Amino acid sequence: MQEIRAKVVLIGSIGVGKTSLVERFVHQKFSNNYLSSIGVRVDSKDVQLNHAKVKLLIWDLAGEIYLSNQYKNYIKGAAGVMLVFDITRPDTYDNIKTVADDISKSHPQISVVIIANKSDLREDPQFKDYIQEGQEFDFLTSAKTGEEVELVFEKLSSDILQNSNILNV
Amino acid sequence: MNQEYRIVVNQDGIVQSSDFLPMIEMGESIGDSLPIYSYLESFRNTDPFLIEGYDFNLDKRHFIIDTEISFENSLFEIKIIDRTTFYQNRIINQTTHNKVKIEKEYQALGLDLYKTEANHLIKVSNTLKSAVKQSITDIKNDFKNLPYSSSEKLHDDPSLSEFINRLYDKLDVLNDKLVSTSTINKINPIDLFERPRHIALKKEIDHVIENDDFSHVKIKNSISEEISIFCNEEYSKNVVSHFLNAEKINGFQDVEIQSVVSEKGIVEVLFNYRDDQTTEQNYAERKQLLLPGNEEVFKNGELMSAIIQNVSNIYIQELNACLAMA
Numbered sequence: 001m002q003e004i005r006a007k008v009v010l011i012g013s014i015g016v017g018k019t020s021l022v023e024r025f026v027h028q029k030f031s032n033n034y035l036s037s038i039g040v041r042v043d044s045k046d047v048q049l050n051h052a053k054v055k056l057l058i059w060d061l062a063g064e065i066y067l068s069n070q071y072k073n074y075i076k077g078a079a080g081v082m083l084v085f086d087i088t089r090p091d092t093y094d095n096i097k098t099v100a101d102d103i104s105k106s107h108p109q110i111s112v113v114i115i116a117n118k119s120d121l122r123e124d125p126q127f128k129d130y131i132q133e134g135q136e137f138d139f140l141t142s143a144k145t146g147e148e149v150e151l152v153f154e155k156l157s158s159d160i161l162q163n164s165n166i167l168n169v
Numbered sequence: 170m171n172q173e174y175r176i177v178v179n180q181d182g183i184v185q186s187s188d189f190l191p192m193i194e195m196g197e198s199i200g201d202s203l204p205i206y207s208y209l210e211s212f213r214n215t216d217p218f219l220i221e222g223y224d225f226n227l228d229k230r231h232f233i234i235d236t237e238i239s240f241e242n243s244l245f246e247i248k249i250i251d252r253t254t255f256y257q258n259r260i261i262n263q264t265t266h267n268k269v270k271i272e273k274e275y276q277a278l279g280l281d282l283y284k285t286e287a288n289h290l291i292k293v294s295n296t297l298k299s300a301v302k303q304s305i306t307d308i309k310n311d312f313k314n315l316p317y318s319s320s321e322k323l324h325d326d327p328s329l330s331e332f333i334n335r336l337y338d339k340l341d342v343l344n345d346k347l348v349s350t351s352t353i354n355k356i357n358p359i360d361l362f363e364r365p366r367h368i369a370l371k372k373e374i375d376h377v378i379e380n381d382d383f384s385h386v387k388i389k390n391s392i393s394e395e396i397s398i399f400c401n402e403e404y405s406k407n408v409v410s411h412f413l414n415a416e417k418i419n420g421f422q423d424v425e426i427q428s429v430v431s432e433k434g435i436v437e438v439l440f441n442y443r444d445d446q447t448t449e450q451n452y453a454e455r456k457q458l459l460l461p462g463n464e465e466v467f468k469n470g471e472l473m474s475a476i477i478q479n480v481s482n483i484y485i486q487e488l489n490a491c492l493a494m495a
Contacts, residue, residue: 005207005208007208014267014270014271015267015268015271034264034267034268035260035264036260036263036264036266036267037224037260038222038224038233038256038259038260038263039220039221039222039223039224039233039256040205040220040222040223040224041223041224041225042204042205042207042223042225043204044204044207057204057207057208059205062222063267064263073218074220077208088275089271089274089275089278090278091274091278125470125471126470126471129279129282129470130275130278130279130282
């Protein structure tokens with residue numbers, strides 16, 4: 001069975017739920033208490049596909065790194081990038097598409113997915129008015145309920161596997 | 170206090186030397202201890218590469234470090250600065266800062282949505298008024314062009330002549346009424362959001378009363394001096410004037426203005442209109458106006474919706490009143 005190791009980087013504004021997505025995927029946990037991330041956290045998890053195992057090294061970057069445009073330093077050597085925004089905060093979608101296009105153009109070997117997170121708030125009367133139409137994304141996730149979280153990592157792993165720039169363990 | 174450590178690894182990621190003991194020892198794979206370096210290739214072309222705030226657990230201890238990697242003579246040198254305490258304090262401050270930032274984002278967004286809603290309301294209102302005005306003009310022109318109106322035949326049929334004249338007069342009144350209702354735009358709901366400040370409600374209403382001629386109607390301002398509203402001053406003045414304008418209160422004997430503040434901070438102003446048929450405890454007509462009582466109301470979607478809905482109703486009532494004249 002083929003086994004590969006791949007670096008995946010989560011990028012997005014502050015408070016969009018990047019750390020929560022990783023917590024949900026790696027540890028099957030979720031906390032409602034928001035705690036800001038500082039710098040970088042790295043987690044790992046194996047994704048079992050049909051004929052291969054992808055050992056993901058998941059880099060969770062603090063929102064400040066995205067906002068200050070320093071993320072470019074951190075995606076070097078990455079096989080996948082997850083761009084995350086919060087569906088209830090349109091400001092967090094600003095530039096996401098541009099950044100995705102820029103990464104795809106400058107690093108064609110990197111698989112990029114756009115994630116609209118906090119889908120559990122779609123029907124929450126407190127937030128539903130804030131949700132805008134016309135945003136382009138690949139997955140609608142909820143770190144809280146787990147909706148599409150596994151699917152995102154599986155799809156990205158599958159894309160990475162097919163990509164030419166993978167590293168054999 | 171910051172502590173600095175130095176680790177050297179070969180191109181296979183095996184530790185050649187380390188003073189970060191006992192956490193990382195010679196012969197270990199660096200990727201097992203510091204997953205961030207489990208993929209050394211990613212740093213080969215970035216020399217030196219500084220990572221600030223790398224957060225990890227090792228041997229049941231939590232570290233947040235700054236780390237820098239450089240590549241020389243076929244070896245990687247990793248410098249570690251342990252800044253755990255510094256970053257733990259920063260996390261607390263950053264969390265507070267981010268929460269405020271996110272709250273402000275929602276607030277700005279909420280206000281934008283309400284402004285859009287209010288703008289839409291005004292556009293609809295103006296479109297309706299224009300449509301009605303145009304219809305009136307068209308009907309008047311049709312009457313003018315009736316063969317009856319310019320011929321002797323009209324005199325032959327006095328009842329028809331009277332009917333047409335009466336209708337024509339009604340259309341004139343309707344037209345005037347429509348023009349006068351355009352003053353409703355003075356309470357443009359968008360203004361509600363502009364430069365809001367705390368305003369003493371009783372004083373504000375007294376000011377409106379003093380500046381108008383209410384010789385025929387007794388106005389009683391029963392609002393507590395402690396009640397304040399939080400909105401644009403011009404808006405509050407115009408909206409209060411709307412409920413006290415001469416045309417509206419004509420026919421009433423007195424108007425009493427009362428106010429209550431809800432637990433959530435909405436100020437409800439009640440205009441009680443009495444005529445000679447009503448008693449002190451009763452009223453012939455009552456109008457309700459909702460205003461924000463403080464900054465917190467501006468941040469609450471549900472409350473702002475209620476306030477905008479209230480203004481919407483004022484608009485709709487004006488339009489209906491105008492149309493009812495027809």
